[in-house]
Amino acid sequence: MVELLAQTGLNAVYAASYISLVAVGLVLIFGVMGVVNFAHGELFMAGAYAVVALYADMHVPFFVAVAIGMAFVGLLGLLMEWALFRPLKDNPLGGLVASIGFLMILQSLAVMGFGVRMEHIPPVTQEVVRFTEKVGLPVARLYVIVAAVVFLSALWYFLKRTRFGWALRASAQDPEAAALQGISITQTARIAMFIGAALAGVAGALTAPLVSVNPHMGHSVIVTAFIVIIVGGVGSLEGAILASIAYAFVHTFVTTFWDGVLADIVGLSLMLIVLIVKPTGLFGSADRA
C-alpha cells in the first residue's frame, strides 16, 4: 500500500506540473488583458506539434525542438494579441468569440498539416528513476516537473522583482491608473500574451512524447485548466498553481483508488462547491488580478 501511495503521489506531481503550466498562462492572459482565451488548449496542441515536426520528423534534438516550440507558440500568442484581442479590446465578448475562431483555425491547420491521426513520437528516453521495485518516475516525466518548477519560479521572479513584472501587475490591477503612470498597456498585453502562450507551448512540447498528439488534444486540457482557475480564483497566479496541485492530487488519487469517471465527477464537484462557498475562487478577489 505504501508503494501504491508513493507511485500515485509521483503521478500526481507530474499531472500538477503540466496542468499548472497551462493554467498559469491562461490566468496571466486573463489577468492582464481581461480575455478568456478559449484557444489556450490549442496553443498547448501547437507546442506538441512543434515537437512532432522538429523532433519526430526532422530529428532536431528534443530540447532544441522544445525551445523552438515554446518560442513559436509565444509568437502565436503575439499574433493573437495583435490580430484578435487588440482590435476587440472594447468588446467584452469579442476576444472570447475570436479565440474560439482561432481555436478552430489552429485545429484545422493541424489536420491539414499532419492529418487526423495521432502522431508517433519516438521516446526521448526510456530511463526510469527507480525508488523501489514498484515505485519509479520516468525521466521524460521528470523533465516536465523540472520545467514547471523552473518556469513558474522564473515567472514569479519576473513578476515580483523586475520593472516589466511590476508594470504587468499594475496593468492587471488597474489599467487606467497604470497608463497614467506611463505604462504602455499594449506593451504589457504583448508580454502577457507571449508568456502565457509560451507556457502552454512548453507544456505541450514537453508532454508530447507522453501523450497521444492529435488535433483535438487541447480540448481536455482547456477543460481542466478552466476548472483549475475557477477553483484557484480567476486572475490569481498563486491560486492557479495551488488549485493545479489540489486538482491533480484529487483526480489522480480518485482514479487510482476508485474510478477514472468518478475522478472527473469529483473534480467538477470540487469546482461547484468552491463556486457556491466562495464564488471568487480560493485565492480570487472581486476584482480581477
Added chain:
Amino acid sequence: MIPKFLTSGPSRRTFLKTAGAAAASLGFPRMTLAAGEPIKIGFLAPLTGAVAAWGKPGLDGCAIWAERVNAAGGIQLADGAHPIEFVSYDNEYDPAKARTGATKLIREDGVKFIMMLGGDTWPGVQPVAERTGMLFSTLLPSDLSPETTTLVAPAEVHPIYNVTGVEWLAQNKPDLKTAVMCAQDDALGLPSVATYLAAFEAAGIEMLEEPLLFDPATTDFAPVVTRLMAKNPEIICLDTCYSDYVHPICEQLFQQGFSGQIISCTADFYDQMIEKTSQEFMEGFIFQFPDFDDPALNSDAINFQDPNGFYAEYNARHPGQWGAVSWEYASIMDMWKAAAEKAGSAEPDAVMTAMKDGRGGHAFGEADWWGKDLFGIDNALVGDWPVVAIENGKAVIKEFRSIPDWYNRHGDLLVKHMEAYGQMWNQRG
C-alpha cells in the same frame, strides 16, 4: 365513435412507420440507373476528430477496392455493368451530423447503400433508416435492434470476437489465472467489457477487481496503469480501447515495470508501440486484427479478395497507416457486390434479400446470420475470427476460432454480463 382500426388495428407505431415509409417513398424517389452509370455507395463515418482512425483508413481501403473492381469491369447487374463510386460524408462521430449526412447521401447523391462505423452515431441515423428503407451497414453490431431491419453488421461482430483471444490464451498459456481490465466509458468500451468478463469467466480466469473505466477525454494514463498493476495481475486486458489509449497505456505499463501478458481488441500501429517500449515487452501481445500480408490469409476458406495484394497496395499508398478498419469496409463491399450481382439489382431491398439468402461469405470464411439473443435480430454475420499475437515484432495469426462454437457453450455468460452492463438490445436507450 372511434373507428375500430384505431383501437384494435395497427398500433400507433406501425401506423407511423407505414405513413413514414409512404412519405419517404414520395420524398426519396427511386433513381433508376442507365447502363454503365456509376452506382454510388455512401461512406458515412468519422473522417476527422478523435475517432477518425476508425473511419478514414476504411475510406482509403474502399478507394483501392473500387479501383480494383472498376478495372475488372465493375459490378454486373441485370441491366449491364456499372462502375462503383464512393461518396463520403464526415460525420465527425456526431449523431446529428451523421443524420444530416445520411439524408444528404440518400436525397442528393442517390446512394444505394451506406456504410457506417456506427456506435454513438447510429441513433442519429436510425430514424432515417426506418423512414427510407435504405440499406446500412455498421462495424458495431451493438447498433442492431429489431427496430431497424435494414441495418446489417457483416464485417465484424464487435465485441463478441474478443472471446476467441481469451479462449486461445487460456488454452495456450494455462498458467495465467488472474486478470484486470480497463476501458473507456463509451458505446465501444462497455459491451466489450461485458464480453471480456464473460470470456474470462468461461476460461476460468479470475478478475481481481471490477473493470476500471476511464473518461474518453483522459490523456494521462499513469494513474490508470498504477491502479491496474496494484494487485499484481498476470493478465492486463485493454478491452476495445482506441489506439490513442492503447499506446500510452502500453508505454506506461512498460515504464511501471509490468512483465505479464497483455490482451487487447486492437493493436493498431504496433510497430510504434514496440519503438516506445521494446520488442521483448510486446512479445506475445494478443489482439484480434491481423496484417493482411499474413500467409494464413491465403487459405481457400478466406473470402477477402487478394488480401496480400490489398495490403501491399494499401501500404504503398498510405505507409504506416494500416489499421483495424483498413480492410473491413472493403470486405463489406465484397459482400454487397456479391449480393447485388446475385440479385441483379443495386436496389437496397433486393440486395438485402440476396445478402441474407443462406450463409454469408464473411472475410474469414463462411458465416451465419446471427444475433437474435443479443441484438434482437439475426443481422450480424458470425463465423470464425483470427487470434493474432506479436512475435518477433510482427503480427502473426495464431489460429482461427469459431465464435458460434464459443457462444453455444457459454452464451449464457455473455448474456449475463451484457445485461449487467445494460448492453442488451432491449436495455439500450
